[in-house]
Amino acid sequence: MEKLLLLGDEAIAQGAIDAGLSGIYAYPGTPSTEITEYVQRSKLAKERGIHSDWSANEKTAMETALGMSYTGKRAMVCMKHVGLNVASDPFINSAITGANGGLIVVAADDPSMHSSQNEQDSRFYGKFALIPIFEPSNQQEAYDMTYEGFEFSEKYEIPIMIRLTTRLAHSRAGVKQSALKDQNKISLPKDMRQFVLLPSIARERYKILLDNQANFEKESEQSVYNKYVKGKDKSMGIIACGIAYNYLMENYTDDECPFPILKISQYPLPINLIKKISSECKKILVLEDGYPLVEDMINGILDKDLIVLGRTNGTIPRDGELDPNIVAEAIGKPIKKGKDVPGLVVGRPPSLCTGCPHIDSFDALNEALKEYSKGRVFSDIGCYTLSALPPYESINSCVDMGASVTMAKGAADAGLKPSVAVVGDSTFTHSGMTGLLDAVNENSPITVFILDNSITAMTGGQKSHATGRLENICLGIGVKPEHLKILNPLKKHHEENVKIIKDELAYNGLSVIIPTRDCIEIIKKTKKTTKEIEK
């Protein structure tokens, strides 16, 4: 069969479709977005009626996928690493309820923070939930693990996690496909109480989860994804997890690795294989992209005299993504390097597009705030976060999705009046609405800007959940109509916009201002599609 040229993300999507997926649930987030987008574009997925619409946030996505699994059908939920924080309540509890139809949770981590607020390692969540984790080292494994993962999940009635990092998510390679499977039919859980986590039932379910740990470990011990490779030089053994295995092998393209290697791509850790390599070698070098999870674990459980090298002892930098050069240095190979970057090269940070509606919103807000002291604008995550950079320098926070509204309220509670929140339309429906309810209930003296550009722009222009309905949502939550203002953020309306903002800042209570104008990227996109339709 001809190979498909797929991103790691796309390999996961194709593997799921071929395995008989019935629904994918997700909220966009780099580097996970392309998984769902691939299913949305797939003709086969459309023919098979696979659900692929975006969810409002990662928690609703996780719960909806669990609901589909309850019916016996195969479901997948995808998110970026910080999305798992949002979904963590249903995620941890889904390990207790267990799955019925196969359930795969994909978490895409972003070491080096290419597009994220942190570089947290989702394997900790998988370990915390006590579920098996699969960590592909390449695109083919990403496909195969997903394809086979549903069966694994059904065999033990347990959700499984697939964890990958940006580099694999966004790198293409040839992938061999397996035979297309039928979708499952609806078949509800045999035990109708399985998903009822009343304490008495939850205790039983938790025991089942604990009892299964030995099975999961046995699976890891026998997994084709975990392998021990012999080596003559026992002065050091190397444990390489997921993609780190490739960086290691890259250093042995022309010669053979003299050291024993244990490749790990399936967890819980295969303890016997770990014991084997650590009893044979004096030192163990651990290569893992992310936090030192395996390193910390073996540091504690094995022979006290064993020397463990890795991120915690400085052999590998404590933070940031791995690459072939870092690994070369750790194994003592000569490092090649080209010329240094000439001094005249300057950084080119991302910036708001020329003509972006956010620019006019911030110009107006900056002017309206001139009469107050600085440092009162709590913002959120999206294109508008770029207003932290010159020439705008408008915002003072960006923490997690939805935090603008609630942090502004906290600051106002403390006496910082007025406090301002700035949130995008998609972020608002993701997790800003609940915070707004808090502010409504206390009529907090904050001014909330919902920047409505009709799209989830930062992640590439996905549908936004409440386009055209934001005003009614705010009124429904209880915002007073006289303090709900819609603006058109354009230069020609600058003066009147500044005036409206000033009035609301001066009001000692809650106001919501919704600057409404389409992202220019969508305008380009819709122009393109109308052109295509005309053709």
Add this chain to the structure above:
Amino acid sequence: MKIDIILAGVGGQGIISIAAAIGYAAVESNLYLKQSEVHGMSQRGGEIQSHLRVSDKEVHSDLTPQGSADMIISVEPMESLRYLPWLSPDGWLITNTKPFINVPNYPDINLVLKEIESFPNHITLDADDIARKLGSARSANIVMLGAASPFIEIPYEKLENGIRGIFSRKGDKIIKQNLDSMMAGKEFTKNYLSETSKV
């Protein structure tokens, strides 16, 4: 056979299309390929790069090790210099000379070009100008692919198929414009090499 290429440019300049065309050609030639791309935040006018690795043997790492790339193909002159640590000492620096200025402290373009020309193996051309003269202003990226094509050990016809493949949905006119752009880039390099009798 093994080719490691670093593609460089600014978000929106179409370097992913260059990567896709070479990728298409590599797969059609039954070669192994790994191609890492930058998606996400940097696409908003930031610096972006793609590592493209083609070989007749399995490719392990998605990232090219430093000091070993055979060439840097850049759609923007300053960006071509940002990835010098990856270029092998005998590698080629192939770049568009037309600057994309979206930062206030962009260096003097003459100094940038001087720096590029100080590199023994370099090809510099105004790909925007060539594309515009062909009536296809948006295909400067494909002109750059053409300029690099003499150094890419994949038959030129396969690269042409790559162009047909990636633009198949856009219609025959766009395909032809891009094929012409690639050819113009290729001719530029051929002429340059024969004038300087480098190869």
